[in-house]
Amino acid sequence: MSNLAKLEFAALDISGKNYLSWVLDAEIHLDAKGLGNTILADKEASNQDKAKAMIFIRHHLHEGLKVEYLTVKDPLELWKNLKERFDHQKTVILPKARYDRMHLRLQDFKIQQYREKGFKRYSELISCLLVAEQNNELLMKNHGIRHTGSAPFPEVNG
Known part of the structure; x- marks a missing residue:
């Protein structure tokens, strides 16, 4: 079944190619909704806030990622799993983008x-x-x- 509700920003692609922009958008939107604590290890969050954050995060995931992380019920755990899977892009893509920007002629x-x-x-x-x-x-x-x-x-x- 396709997502009928409008996304606030692009869903995280299964390849993770948009992870860096996705993670920033997700953090900003979670903070705006008062749910930023749900993805921080040193912060406490109510069960209701965790549920809202899970709905929001899962809503902004590719269908394949939703299926892969189907059993994860805690937003912090899901956040850590996605970070572990895709955060290496910061060490691969970001330096190249910075280099290209510096050497733009x-x-x-x-x-x-x-x-x-x-x-x-x-x-x-x-x-x-x-x-x-x-x-x-x-x-x-x-x-x-x-x-x-x-x-x-x-x-x-x-």
């Missing part, structure tokens, strides 16, 4: 041009560059279909 776009064009924020520049890249891809596709200087299509006589 904006080819053929000097800082002076950035300021001359009137960009005050980096996000404005990136948005402009993404649009330019999409337009360039479209032009390249069109060029691949019909090369510049090729003969025009024959006209149909009526």
